[in-house]
Amino acid sequence: MKLGVIGVGAIAQIMHVPYLAELPEADIHAIADPGENVVETFGDRYNVPNRYTESAALIEEQAEELDGVVVTTPMHTHAEVAVAALEADLHTFVEKPVAVTPEDAQDVIDAAAETDAVCMVGYMKRFDPGFQKFRAEVDELSEIDLVTSTVIPPDVGAVIEENYDIVYADLDDAFLEESNSKRQQQVEAAIGTDDETLTRAYEYHLESICHDVNALRSAFGSVERIDHVDVFKGWKYVTAQLRYEGDRRCILESGATDRKWYDERIRVDAPEGSASIEFSNAFIKNTPSDVRTKLGTEETTETQHTPSSDEPFKRELRHFLECIEGETEPRTPPEESKRDVELIADLIRTYDENGEANSVSR
Structure with missing residues (x-):
């Protein structure tokens, strides 16, 4: 299945991107990060065809091609990016915490309720x-x-x-x-x-x-x-x-x-x-x-x-893919993260x- 990775900071470079590349079901089809040097480095390293410096552009231009996105941006942008992805009917994995404020967390919950797409928060523990x-x-x-x-x-x-x-x-x-x-x-x-x-x-x-x-x-x-x-x-x-x-x-x-x-x-x-x-x-x-x-x-x-x-990071990503396939429900939904x-x-x-x-x- 085709996935986008939004945010390619340290933890994504260490865990999310390499493990997605290892999972046979996953195809990293697009990446986005405000650092153009990061996008080019990891686009080349993992042969990613679609590269962006803005998350909104990735979601808008790739929504029809992608099955889902993995959001590993800084925590104060989690809710904004997750809501945009869910509104585009993309299955969404968003790193913890789902938001900085309870109100923004509720926005993610509301967006998830309006779509059939899966929403899962990255509590790898x-x-x-x-x-x-x-x-x-x-x-x-x-x-x-x-x-x-x-x-x-x-x-x-x-x-x-x-x-x-x-x-x-x-x-x-x-x-x-x-x-x-x-x-x-x-x-x-x-x-x-x-x-x-x-x-x-x-x-x-x-x-x-x-x-x-x-x-x-x-x-x-x-x-x-x-x-x-x-x-x-x-x-x-x-x-x-x-x-x-x-x-x-x-x-x-x-x-x-x-x-x-x-x-x-x-x-x-x-x-x-x-x-x-x-x-x-x-x-x-x-x-x-x-x-x-x-x-x-x-x-x-x-x-x-x-x-x-x-590795728990790899196990949670595998679980997200299983949720996309309809094999199970997210173990860590946004409602929990809001609480x-x-x-x-x-x-x-x-x-x-x-x-x-x-x-x-x-």
Whole structure:
């Protein structure tokens, strides 16, 4: 099937474009990126016949030829591009989060409802074999006492530079200024303030923890109450106490560091033991996640599982193609992503300058 790739930045160069080229069902028929140097480099490298510097031109001129598009542009453009693709009746895969504001996320949902085209959001953690094993281990526990989720990535730019030869777009200052202004306006609209610390916190942590917020939702249902939020070390750290369905309590921790290692994990404590997953570095291909169970009150049994090194990015793209073929429904629809955006915005909105948050029912 013929696909267009819109946005050929670092993660698309590392994951989406190479894996689409590997999948026998996929034919990269068109690409678009504002960096002409990127378009030409990857157009030549993957023999892509149709090349654009504007997403709108790709959609308008190729809508009749394409079966779908993969949208991997910056997050503040996700909704605009996804809506345009869906309005052209193109099956649409859009990277997470689906939008910066809940209102823009709703626009994507509305556009998807007006077409028979599939809309799927790129939450690749949901396709991680390790996460699927972790879900199965959690289901075996008698009850849940506490959930703890931690996301503290390293200096991502340094990781990418060390492992890949990325082609960065040659963009003029006016383009970058306009793009950054649009992003800032959306961030401020989402949380209802132009406070520099809080806007920076939302901008960073929205991208950082939306994967894990979505994974937690798939395992434990919706967040019904936010008990406490703290934002500290400037904007770099956010912690929250959440209540999921059935009064299941969760401690959520998100941070930003220049450290070398990737720290992303979920742990579930139960009366008889615990189950945990430590996710691998999302920017290094085919590195498996580790799942551990530790059981026993009188005797202790500890098991470590490394289910597979099959790459979650490739698995989610394969799933998208299966959805296009009508073989299944999207596992990660835009409605879920909108709820993730709403939750993360609520975390920042409910924080006050004293480091406390009002208890908020959702």
